[in-house]
Amino acid sequence: MAETLATHPGAPLGAEAAHGAEPEHGGGKRRDFLKLVTGAFAVVGTGAIVWPFISSMNPSRDVLALSTTEVDLSPIQVGQAVTVVWRGKPVFVRHRTQQDIEAAQQVPVSELRDPQTDAQRVIKPEWLVMIGICTHLGCVPLGQKPTDPHGDYGGWFCPCHGSHYDTSGRIRKGPAPKNLVVPPYTFTSDTQIRIG
């Protein structure tokens, strides 16, 4: 503004405002360019500012550090099941009986709502490891204890809305759309697994 004043001493300031809007000497293009560059920088800057806020709501490092759980399988007898916590969720670990395994393997895959063979759901047939959360609306199905209801297929039964799971944790009856989820896990030794 001062510069304009210096070059047009005594000129009324209204003329200067009009001058800025005039497209003479391609001045309009220069103004457009400045607006675009300023706008682009503002958008990038806003994104850079917003990102840390969004990121801060994701799991923090101490939460991520708890993202694996080791389970010692040696004390679990045939037919027994234990529930361990992995990422705040229950994980069912079941030492299946020969009967359980055969029942699971003999089901024709075509009958299943979420077709999966038993072999696709286990690493070693006698150990079934899966997240104990019903795929309907997130309740924990019953069936870990011998005294629990096991549903019509000898596996798990969700008391919330009546989903029945078989001895491979596959959905057989009720509203749930998917089989119980098998988490990523590996055998670190014959009697030890690491979930996550």
Add this chain to the structure above:
Amino acid sequence: MASGLHQSDFKNPVVRWIDARLPVFTMMEKEYGTFPTPRNFNYLWNFGALAMVTLLIMIATGIFLAMNYTPHVNHAFDSVERIMRDVNYGWLLRYVHANGASMFFIVVYVHIWRGLYYGSYKAPRELLWMLGVVIFLLMMATAFMGYVLPWGQMSFWGATVITNLFSAIPLVGDSIVTWLWGGFSVDNPTLNRFFSLHYLLPFVIVGVVFLHVAALHITGSNNPLGIDPKGPQDTVPFHPYYTVKDSVGLVAYFVVFAVLVFFFPNLLGHPDNYIPANPLVTPPHIVPEWYFLPYYAILRAVPNKLGGVVLMFSSILILFVLPWLDTSPVRSMRFRPIARIALLLWTVAFFVLMWCGSQPPEGIAVVLARIGTAYYFAYFLVILPLLGRLERTLPLPESISRPVLRGGGPLPAGAAVKPMEKA
């Protein structure tokens, strides 16, 4: 009132539809688009906008910090350390929030000083000024309680000392302190209520800021000459002139802010606050955050408990009556040769008090604090009322645009016509 719809001139049909029913777009256009603003602002007029932006930064970072903070004596310190080490960008959020408090006070101090220098507190802007003082008090309360939340040594002992100020009140003082604490010492109930209020007060500040801005848009802004705009030739529309000028200031401000956050994040803090609170051991030298130091110095300048507390609170409260203590009809110190020097000395006194507040209360620091305190109050209670009667002010320019349109040089002799214009 036949149709009940607002007559909207916006081209965009969606905007017009909304505007006809809820004329927020018309209001924004009137208050921030075409709003006539004195054309002679300098960069000191950036600081209101900077304060507004800082308030929003503090609220945004504060909300996200609260998502990870635990207001319990056993967990508060550790939850803050977790924010620093484990939460994604938690260090950034916390350093922006902590240094944002300092930046907020820098900005507000400049904003207040600008009001003092250019007489922005004078008629017709008295209420506008008083609302500003209310915001300042709320800010101080919010900052103090926020500093307690990390539950370090300085948090704990700062809370203890400041709440004990109220014990100076005769008869009911001790009961009030017990009530403030919710117990017999600063403890978990204190931390809980401080967290609750620290979350609440910024939104109260937003409310008072709204009133502050609403009052501003009734009287219009003051300007460096302190004379009223006489017509359209003295003003420019707020947008684009001052939106752009504020943006320039904002970019510079963000540079300073970023240097502080990224290179000197603990410069203005105290190392002692990285030691967990210990109710059994007071740190050897306890000082408040830098922005409270002048008032802390005033508190300690008086060798009497109640006297010190009263004087300290008076040092802020006196701002409420400043519009009536300064009786000069000339607003801007540019035209008040003696008052200008008096204000500059007051500014020096403020910084001297700030230094005194940071020192142990002994020797020269006490003497200087007493001199500074005396001058701080004398400026308001003696110098300004006297100068209103005695000072011979310089001639005021005829209008804002006149000296500018004549080339911006010294005022023409003819401008001396109305020296005591109702400023």
